[in-house]
Structures are given as structure tokens and as C-alpha cells.
Amino acid sequence: MTSPVRIAPSILSADFARLGEEVRAIDAAGCDWIHVDVMDGHFVPNITIGPAVVKALRPHSAKPFDVHLMISPVDQYVQDFAEAGADIISFHPEAGPHPHRTVQLIKSLGKMAGIVLNPHTPAKMLDYLIDDIDLVLVMSVNPGFGGQSFISSQLRKIEAIRKMIDKTGRDIRLEVDGGITTQTAPLAISAGADTLVAGTATFKGGAGQYAANILALRGE
Numbered sequence: 001m002t003s004p005v006r007i008a009p010s011i012l013s014a015d016f017a018r019l020g021e022e023v024r025a026i027d028a029a030g031c032d033w034i035h036v037d038v039m040d041g042h043f044v045p046n047i048t049i050g051p052a053v054v055k056a057l058r059p060h061s062a063k064p065f066d067v068h069l070m071i072s073p074v075d076q077y078v079q080d081f082a083e084a085g086a087d088i089i090s091f092h093p094e095a096g097p098h099p100h101r102t103v104q105l106i107k108s109l110g111k112m113a114g115i116v117l118n119p120h121t122p123a124k125m126l127d128y129l130i131d132d133i134d135l136v137l138v139m140s141v142n143p144g145f146g147g148q149s150f151i152s153s154q155l156r157k158i159e160a161i162r163k164m165i166d167k168t169g170r171d172i173r174l175e176v177d178g179g180i181t182t183q184t185a186p187l188a189i190s191a192g193a194d195t196l197v198a199g200t201a202t203f204k205g206g207a208g209q210y211a212a213n214i215l216a217l218r219g220e
């Protein structure tokens with residue numbers, strides 16, 4: 001039996017004036033992880049939130065906080081996010097000179113470590129990291145904003161990474177982020193994704209729709 005796909009709503013599409021309430025609503029609606037997009041206005045052309053907000057949101061859900069760091073440099077903030085309550089900390093290898101050291105830092109804090117690949121970043125980037133990480137996050141949009149369209153060339157990359165992961169024999173999550181809809185979710189799953197980030201598609205229609213939106217993304 002294949003395991004059900006995990007859904008990680010990106011709170012980038014939530015109502016920022018009511019973030020705690022929104023986190024409780026997606027938790028109650030049956031999401032698996034809470035995806036938190038951290039942007040610095042430097043590595044990506046948008047600014048969002050920092051560790052203080054992660055800390056404030058932490059009591060609102062017991063589900064894993066999946067923190068996607070779009071910041072450079074990254075190392076000096078890892079401990080702050082770990083202490084704020086992140087469970088999974090993912091970063092872009094382009095954000096610093098020593099990605100393997102960043103993986104070691106995240107793991108030393110007892111957190112799951114993820115590598116994020118931008119649309120132009122090849123799967124090969126993972127060659128000497130894959131044995132030490134817990135998650136690969138494939139960006140199916142250029143990072144920085146929600147509500148963009150899925151870049152279908154990433155499907156080939158998801159397929160290639162699925163093969164790399166299976167070859168390791170380790171339990172590494174393959175997550176896809178950006179432009180996930182009820183049309184693109186099945187494509188990403190068929191290519192080998194096991195976890196889908198969905199901002200726009202989860203939060204559309206207001207809180208009364210979140211459970212139905214999540215079920216639809218799972219293909220149920």
C-alpha cells in the first residue's frame with residue numbers, strides 16, 4: 001500500500017492579522033505539517049517573518065513546523081529557528097558557502113535537515129549531501145512569492161531525485177513547493193513526491209473550505 005501524501009499548507013497565504021487562528025484552523029482541517037516561509041528581502045525579493053513569529057505560533061499546533069529558510073547567510077539564524085520550535089529546517093545551498101556544515105548544524109540541534117533546490121538548481125547538487133539529510137524540497141516556482149504557476153520542467157527533477165532517494169534506502173522526504181493545485185498535485189505525486197506544500201490552494205475560500213481543500217489536494 002502506498003502511504004498517503006502529506007500536505008503542508010504554507011502560511012504565506014494565511015491572514016497575517018490572525019496567524020494563530022489560521023494555524024489552528026489548518027491543523028483542525030487535517031494538514032500534516034505547517035509550512036513556514038522565511039524570506040529576507042535579500043536572498044529572495046520579499047520579506048516575511050522571523051523566529052519570534054515561529055515562537056508565537058508554536059503553541060497553536062502540535063504538528064511539525066516545516067521551516068523553509070529563504071535567507072542568506074543562513075547559519076547564524078539556525079539556532080534561533082530551532083529554539084523557536086521548528087521541527088524541520090530547510091535551506092537553499094546557494095545561501096551559504098558550506099551547505100554540508102549547515103546540515104551538520106541543523107542535525108546537531110536535533111532537527112530534521114532539508115535541502116531546497118531552486119528551479120535552475122540540478123539534482124546533482126545533492127550528490128554529497130543526500131546521505132546526511134532528511135528532506136529534499138524541490139521548488140516548482142522561483143522562491144519569493146505565493147500564487148505562482150507550477151514550472152513543469154521540475155517533474156523530471158522530482159523523478160530523478162526519487163531514484164536517488166530510493167537508492168540510499170533511507171527515509172528521506174521528497175517535498176514539492178510552489179503552484180500546487182488539484183491539477184498539479186497528481187503530477188508531482190506521480191513523479192515521486194510524498195509531501196506537497198500548498199499555500200493558495202489550501203487557504204482559498206476561507207476557513208470553512210480548508211478541510212475540503214486539503215482532501216482535494218490529497219486526491220480524495
Ligand SMILES: O=C(CO)[C@H](O)[C@H](O)COP(=O)(O)O
Nearest residue numbers: 143144146147178179199200
Ligand atoms: O516557498 C514558497 C515561495 O517561495 C511558498 O511555500 C510557495 O510559493 C507556496 O505558495 P503557493 O502554494 O501559493 O504557490
Ligand SMILES: [Fe+2]
Nearest residue numbers: 037068177197
Ligand atoms: Fe516554501
